[in-house]
Amino acid sequence: MAAGHHEGHEEAHHTPGPGAAGGAGALIQGRYRLHELIGRGGMGEVWRALDESLGRRVAVKCLKPVGHSNDAGFNRVLQERFRREARVAAALQHRGITVVHDFGEHDGLLFLVMELLDGRNLLQVLDDARRHPLPVPDITDVAEQVASALAYTHAQGVVHRDLKPANIVRLTDGAVKICDFGIARLGHDIGFTSRLTGTGMAMGTPHYMSPEQIDAAEVDHRSDLYSLGCVLYELATGAPPFDLGDAWSILVGHRDTEPEPPSARRPELPAELERLILDLLAKDPEARPQDAADVGGRLKAMRAAAGAAPAAPEPVTALPAWAGSLTTGAAARSTRAHRIAGAPHDALTGAWSTRAVVATADPGSLASLDARQAEAGDLARIGNWAQAYDLHTAVAADRDRAQGAEHPDTLTSRHEAAYCLTRLGRTEEALRLYAYVAEVRRRVLGPDHTDTLAARHEAAYELGRLGRHLEAHREYTAVLAGLERTAGADHPDSLQCKHNLAFNLGQLGRDAEAYTTAVEVAQARARVLGAEHAETLTTRFEVGYALGRAGRWAEALDAYRDVAAARARLLGPDHADTLAARYETGICLGSLGRSGEALALFEDLVAARTRTAGSADAETLRARHALGVNLGLLGHWDRALAEARDVAAVRERVLGAGHPDTLVSKREIAVCMGWLGRWSGALVVYHEVTAARERVLGPAHPDTLTSRNDEARCLEHLGRTAEAQALYRKVAATAGEAPERL
Numbered sequence: 001m002a003a004g005h006h007e008g009h010e011e012a013h014h015t016p017g018p019g020a021a022g023g024a025g026a027l028i029q030g031r032y033r034l035h036e037l038i039g040r041g042g043m044g045e046v047w048r049a050l051d052e053s054l055g056r057r058v059a060v061k062c063l064k065p066v067g068h069s070n071d072a073g074f075n076r077v078l079q080e081r082f083r084r085e086a087r088v089a090a091a092l093q094h095r096g097i098t099v100v101h102d103f104g105e106h107d108g109l110l111f112l113v114m115e116l117l118d119g120r121n122l123l124q125v126l127d128d129a130r131r132h133p134l135p136v137p138d139i140t141d142v143a144e145q146v147a148s149a150l151a152y153t154h155a156q157g158v159v160h161r162d163l164k165p166a167n168i169v170r171l172t173d174g175a176v177k178i179c180d181f182g183i184a185r186l187g188h189d190i191g192f193t194s195r196l197t198g199t200g201m202a203m204g205t206p207h208y209m210s211p212e213q214i215d216a217a218e219v220d221h222r223s224d225l226y227s228l229g230c231v232l233y234e235l236a237t238g239a240p241p242f243d244l245g246d247a248w249s250i251l252v253g254h255r256d257t258e259p260e261p262p263s264a265r266r267p268e269l270p271a272e273l274e275r276l277i278l279d280l281l282a283k284d285p286e287a288r289p290q291d292a293a294d295v296g297g298r299l300k301a302m303r304a305a306a307g308a309a310p311a312a313p314e315p316v317t318a319l320p321a322w323a324g325s326l327t328t329g330a331a332a333r334s335t336r337a338h339r340i341a342g343a344p345h346d347a348l349t350g351a352w353s354t355r356a357v358v359a360t361a362d363p364g365s366l367a368s369l370d371a372r373q374a375e376a377g378d379l380a381r382i383g384n385w386a387q388a389y390d391l392h393t394a395v396a397a398d399r400d401r402a403q404g405a406e407h408p409d410t411l412t413s414r415h416e417a418a419y420c421l422t423r424l425g426r427t428e429e430a431l432r433l434y435a436y437v438a439e440v441r442r443r444v445l446g447p448d449h450t451d452t453l454a455a456r457h458e459a460a461y462e463l464g465r466l467g468r469h470l471e472a473h474r475e476y477t478a479v480l481a482g483l484e485r486t487a488g489a490d491h492p493d494s495l496q497c498k499h500n501l502a503f504n505l506g507q508l509g510r511d512a513e514a515y516t517t518a519v520e521v522a523q524a525r526a527r528v529l530g531a532e533h534a535e536t537l538t539t540r541f542e543v544g545y546a547l548g549r550a551g552r553w554a555e556a557l558d559a560y561r562d563v564a565a566a567r568a569r570l571l572g573p574d575h576a577d578t579l580a581a582r583y584e585t586g587i588c589l590g591s592l593g594r595s596g597e598a599l600a601l602f603e604d605l606v607a608a609r610t611r612t613a614g615s616a617d618a619e620t621l622r623a624r625h626a627l628g629v630n631l632g633l634l635g636h637w638d639r640a641l642a643e644a645r646d647v648a649a650v651r652e653r654v655l656g657a658g659h660p661d662t663l664v665s666k667r668e669i670a671v672c673m674g675w676l677g678r679w680s681g682a683l684v685v686y687h688e689v690t691a692a693r694e695r696v697l698g699p700a701h702p703d704t705l706t707s708r709n710d711e712a713r714c715l716e717h718l719g720r721t722a723e724a725q726a727l728y729r730k731v732a733a734t735a736g737e738a739p740e741r742l
Contacts, residue, residue, distance in 0.1 A: 096149025229280025389420035
């Protein structure tokens with residue numbers, strides 16, 4: 001178990017005893033009970049502790065008195081730096097950054113309360129492996145997650161300044177978190193930073209310091225990118241780029257010497273990965289990638305070129321030394337934040353391998369159960385949901401026998417199995433399993449426990465997916481009340497639940513409430529996370545959707561444009577979320593009658609979607625359909641017809657002839673043929689769509705009735721008035737209303 005902070009080689013190698021915090025058993029601020037010293041370094045001690053108010057395990061970092069120095073000024077600088085770490089870290093909210101729960105002062109002792117991380121830092125991973133390099137998929141997986149976290153922190157104006165393997169933790173579920181913003185600085189606060197560094201205290205670690213840090217030159221976010229290059233070099237080769245005899249030689253190497261290409265030590269390293277590492281290690285910041293989003297984009301491109309999932313590993317006959325540290329510990333218990341209006345989850349690649357060897361050694365032991373659960377998590381991260389579900393279910397059954405049906409770890413396995421069912425589209429089964437987990441957790445842990453509320457939140461989401469929006473509303477409302485009681489109205493989980501509640505209100509037709517609720521969440525997220533945080537932008541996207549539902553297209557257009565611009569800055573112009581916001585921007589333009597602008601936007605969007613996801617991707621086809629609609633609105637019916645036929649053909653091949661999207665495209669073919677005066681051909685297509693909708697949706701479904709009216713209008717244009725009137729009457733009778741030409 002690792003704390004949300006590491007201090008290099010010294011982490012977890014000290015015998016617990018009296019120290020800055022007063023020793024095991026001490027109670028900080030009447031709330032945090034210290035249990036075990038798990039880290040000690042230059043700035044303080046890190047303790048495993050219990051938050052007795054909420055009943056959760058945490059890491060508490062305490063500022064250690066400087067016993068060898070009587071320099072009051074020196075101590076003041078240390079204390080000021082510690083307060084700075086607290087303020088900076090507490091303001092950062094990203095899945096790739098250690099969460100800071102609380103900070104303050106107790107009996108003259110400064111303390112910081114962080115999440116307790118279940119994993120190992122990369123320094124430990126390398127040392128456990130006896131400095132053998134990591135597999136390439138693992139390197140790119142770590143790099144991509146770190147780049148995402150840095151893109152966020154840099155967007156907030158924060159530079160880490162001490163990125164190194166000891167400050168990057170790989171959790172047992174594969175997630176990566178950056179720790180220790182103790183010498184981070186706000187980019188706009190240079191004067192304050194100068195006061196901190198004016199003491200001559202070391203800022204940074206020699207093996208990972210950028211040339212500009214060494215020269216005391218201006219430092220910005222590109223210094224972190226240089227440090228990331230050093231980390232990746234070490235993961236790829238087993239040694240840092242300038243692994244020389246003393247600190248001064250190392251610093252001179254960073255400043256004056258070109259690094260040896262990683263392939264000189266590891267010839268099989270992919271050329272694209274080596275090029276990225278060497279680009280990051282450029283001496284001149286202007287020659288490096290200019291932002292972390294660019295680094296992330298290059299890594300995504302590498303992954304795409306290599307295939308969506310890694311190749312199956314070779315059979316393993318002996319467990320490598322480094323793998324042992326990655327096979328223990330309880331499974332993750334995070335509640336997933338469902339981004340209803342955003343892009344789907346991306347499958348993560350580069351999962352840690354070789355766990356199966358541990359798992360088969362003694363399948364019934366707790367260590368083996370942990371290893372098998374971690375293996376199931378790996379399968380999920382690369383998109384093997386069926387295998388992940390089977391393994392989670394098997395582990396749950398074995399935990400039931402070994403630990404009991406109501407043990408938290410057993411329930412965690414069932415919770416994870418339910419999520420796999422969600423991803424497999426087995427929504428009703430997922431709902432039943434979430435409801436079971438929630439009920440047992442309510443009885444064992446209490447109705448307001450975090451894990452109980454997490455399972456209920458997931459159940460509410462499944463209810464919404466099943467169209468049971470009234471039940472989902474009741475569940476979201478109850479979960480939100482519990483989260484606000486225990487965690488506070490501004491907690492990320494509370495805001496995520498309220499976001500989902502806003503979407504569900506829209507599905508219930510309560511558009512005004514949906515809009516008001518979404519605005520409240522967007523304002524709260526902007527206040528807590530920042531105006532351009534990914535989750536803030538997700539809710540601002542939802543505000544745009546609510547405005548569109550209300551017909552307020554000009555306001556919706558402004559909202560979507562703002563979100564698209566922010567996402568382009570934060571994530572890159574070709575990121576799926578950026579493209580989703582651009583799509584909605586085009587819909588708004590078309591709804592405002594600005595079809596020329598919409599057409600140009602959709603032409604660019606189709607090119608971007610094809611480039612990043614392929615020509616048969618659902619979102620590429622969706623953009624092509626919108627492009628065709630706008631071609632028609634501009635009177636380009638021949639081009640619109642060709643586009644509609646192409647999209648319909650691909651959708652029929654990929655989705656099936658009766659899929660709703662396929663039928664929408666076929667209806668568009670008929671619309672185009674009608675505008676071209678080819679009514680006989682249009683009638684054939686309309687009839688095909690009607691028959692399919694009646695078969696799939698039923699004769700009284702609104703879409704089926706719309707298709708019947710389409711047929712009737714076609715008959716009118718062909719001069720078959722009596723048949724048209726008979727069809728209009730049939731539609732009206734089915735709908736239970738007076739005849740009306742729709």
